[in-house]
Amino acid sequence: MATTKNIQSVERAFSILDLFQQAGKSELSVKEIAEGLHLNKSTAFGLINTLANLGCLQKDRSNQKYMLGLKLLSLASTVQTQNVIVLSVHPYLERLNRMYDETVHCAIRNGDGVVYVDKVDAGSIHISTQIGSQNDMHCTGVGKCILAYLPESTQERILSKHMRSLTYNTITNSHQLREELELTRRRGYAMDNEEISIGLSCVAVPVFSAPDTVACAISVSGMTVRIRTATERGLVETLKRTAAEISREVFDYDYRPQTD
Amino acid sequence: MATTKNIQSVERAFSILDLFQQAGKSELSVKEIAEGLHLNKSTAFGLINTLANLGCLQKDRSNQKYMLGLKLLSLASTVQTQNVIVLSVHPYLERLNRMYDETVHCAIRNGDGVVYVDKVDAGSIHISTQIGSQNDMHCTGVGKCILAYLPESTQERILSKHMRSLTYNTITNSHQLREELELTRRRGYAMDNEEISIGLSCVAVPVFSAPDTVACAISVSGMTVRIRTATERGLVETLKRTAAEISREVFDYDYRPQTD
DNA sequence: CTTCGCGTTCAATAATAAAGAACGTATATT
DNA sequence: AATATACGTTCTTTATTATTGAACGCGAAG
Numbered sequence: 001m002a003t004t005k006n007i008q009s010v011e012r013a014f015s016i017l018d019l020f021q022q023a024g025k026s027e028l029s030v031k032e033i034a035e036g037l038h039l040n041k042s043t044a045f046g047l048i049n050t051l052a053n054l055g056c057l058q059k060d061r062s063n064q065k066y067m068l069g070l071k072l073l074s075l076a077s078t079v080q081t082q083n084v085i086v087l088s089v090h091p092y093l094e095r096l097n098r099m100y101d102e103t104v105h106c107a108i109r110n111g112d113g114v115v116y117v118d119k120v121d122a123g124s125i126h127i128s129t130q131i132g133s134q135n136d137m138h139c140t141g142v143g144k145c146i147l148a149y150l151p152e153s154t155q156e157r158i159l160s161k162h163m164r165s166l167t168y169n170t171i172t173n174s175h176q177l178r179e180e181l182e183l184t185r186r187r188g189y190a191m192d193n194e195e196i197s198i199g200l201s202c203v204a205v206p207v208f209s210a211p212d213t214v215a216c217a218i219s220v221s222g223m224t225v226r227i228r229t230a231t232e233r234g235l236v237e238t239l240k241r242t243a244a245e246i247s248r249e250v251f252d253y254d255y256r257p258q259t260d
Numbered sequence: 261m262a263t264t265k266n267i268q269s270v271e272r273a274f275s276i277l278d279l280f281q282q283a284g285k286s287e288l289s290v291k292e293i294a295e296g297l298h299l300n301k302s303t304a305f306g307l308i309n310t311l312a313n314l315g316c317l318q319k320d321r322s323n324q325k326y327m328l329g330l331k332l333l334s335l336a337s338t339v340q341t342q343n344v345i346v347l348s349v350h351p352y353l354e355r356l357n358r359m360y361d362e363t364v365h366c367a368i369r370n371g372d373g374v375v376y377v378d379k380v381d382a383g384s385i386h387i388s389t390q391i392g393s394q395n396d397m398h399c400t401g402v403g404k405c406i407l408a409y410l411p412e413s414t415q416e417r418i419l420s421k422h423m424r425s426l427t428y429n430t431i432t433n434s435h436q437l438r439e440e441l442e443l444t445r446r447r448g449y450a451m452d453n454e455e456i457s458i459g460l461s462c463v464a465v466p467v468f469s470a471p472d473t474v475a476c477a478i479s480v481s482g483m484t485v486r487i488r489t490a491t492e493r494g495l496v497e498t499l500k501r502t503a504a505e506i507s508r509e510v511f512d513y514d515y516r517p518q519t520d
Numbered sequence: 521c522t523t524c525g526c527g528t529t530c531a532a533t534a535a536t537a538a539a540g541a542a543c544g545t546a547t548a549t550t
Numbered sequence: 551a552a553t554a555t556a557c558g559t560t561c562t563t564t565a566t567t568a569t570t571g572a573a574c575g576c577g578a579a580g
Contacts, residue, residue, distance in 0.1 A: 006313055
């Protein structure tokens with residue numbers, strides 16, 4: 001995929017922006033950025049200065065530190081009105097929402113985590129997911145769907161990291177998670193069984209864009225009792241059918257689930 | 261402000277992303293991008309390829325065109341949880357919302373338009389502004405506040421462009437708008453008097469970060485009748501006081517409105 | 521079957537970004 | 551209060567890198 005070599009300064013510029021996400025700090029100094037990315041101080045400064053002039057970073061006058069700029073907000077808003085995945089998957093999410101009146105998500109992989117790219121809220125309860133927000137793979141339905149089909153080496157890297165525990169149901173053991181991923185592949189869907197928050201469950205399915213290649217994952221989440229009811233009303237089958245439709249109509253890939 | 265010279269390739273990379281916003285097209289070919297930015301075809305390709313590898317652009321396999329990538333969504337979400345303006349202005353918006361139960365916005369300048377960076381919804385009616393979305397200066401309260409304090413040359417450039425008419429109240433005449441801006445400066449606030457949508461009005465004030473320098477603008481919007489009532493209940497004064505507070509506490513600038 | 525258009529690759533050179541040293545300012549230290 | 555320190559910023563040089571135009575190849579159109 002990485003055909004031609006990346007342009008160094010562009011790549012570095014974005015890794016500066018990424019650093020704010022990863023570091024989990026809202027303000028970083030020139031020095032911190034330079035050290036964090038192993039860049040020369042003045043090289044870092046040149047990049048930071050450019051990003052600041054473009055509105056992607058802004059300087060806090062009081063302490064000379066930099067933070068992410070508001071320009072990025074406007075870009076994201078354009079993404080939401082222009083990106084095919086968001087645009088063309090959205091109607092399917094709407095339909096799922098209407099069928100079960102639960103919160104519906106669409107997520108993609110981002111590094112070692114997942115990012116929610118679209119969402120339709122339930123009428124009753126609001127789940128506080130923000131579009132664009134990141135979450136872990138090990139504790140989310142969409143995450144498990146995506147993780148289950150990543151190359152083994154990537155899987156192992158992610159599994160080897162510390163997996164934070166959010167509830168007593170969170171799978172934090174790599175052996176157990178490997179089994180869970182195997183189960184996910186076998187049955188074609190993943191569950192979040194109160195692994196993020198007690199009382200909250202979710203059913204998720206992968207959307208394929210090519211054999212064994214997951215483009216995104218969609219999920220239906222809600223209070224555990226309600227998800228249980230929905231499952232009795234064919235939620236899993238509906239989700240699988242929807243995912244296959246999306247594969248075909250959006251990603252132009254005629255996905256046929258393996259029958260065993 | 262533009263201290264050191266910007267790094268060319270970084271600047272160009274972002275102007276590619278900007279092009280999608282400006283062109284209003286969701287998909288652009290290498291050729292269109294190259295021509296749109298007066299770049300050599302292979303220079304453009306190198307930048308596009310890098311952006312695509314970073315997830316900021318994605319390629320539509322069916323027609324070889326590119327569109328904005330989902331990576332940008334995750335950056336924006338981080339902005340919302342980290343940026344001082346968003347974070348520190350938000351409580352003031354909340355307070356305004358509680359006082360009048362109307363929709364409250366915070367916007368900044370973006371090029372020749374404004375971008376909404378934060379919003380608190382009213383309980384009753386939902387105004388469909390999206391955070392990050394762009395709007396024109398000539399027909400919004402926040403836009404007039406910002407435009408009124410821009411350097412004259414910039415003002416004139418914006419005024420000279422075609423101003424689209426959204427309702428019969430929209431000011432589309434540059435002479436009339438110049439007077440409106442003069443009025444805004446004199447009385448310290450701007451109104452949108454059903455200029456975007458009939459039935460909808462808004463009162464906006466500029467927030468200064470230095471003399472004659474507007475950092476952002478905040479506004480209260482709602483149905484015209486309700487805004488009228490709120491105005492009788494001191495909305496304008498409350499907004500001005502709030503703006504002064506924000507100037508002081510967020511931008512460390514002790515703003516004193518000129519008394520005449 | 522041929523031509524055209526456009527995405528992509530390649531190789532050479534011109535231009536640019538990177539680096540280290542130096543400067544200045546703000547803060548911390550004694 | 552004086553000195554030291556740390557860090558942001560500027561400057562200049564050089565090596566690296568991005569840019570360029572030409573060439574290639576694929577797909578669509580005629």
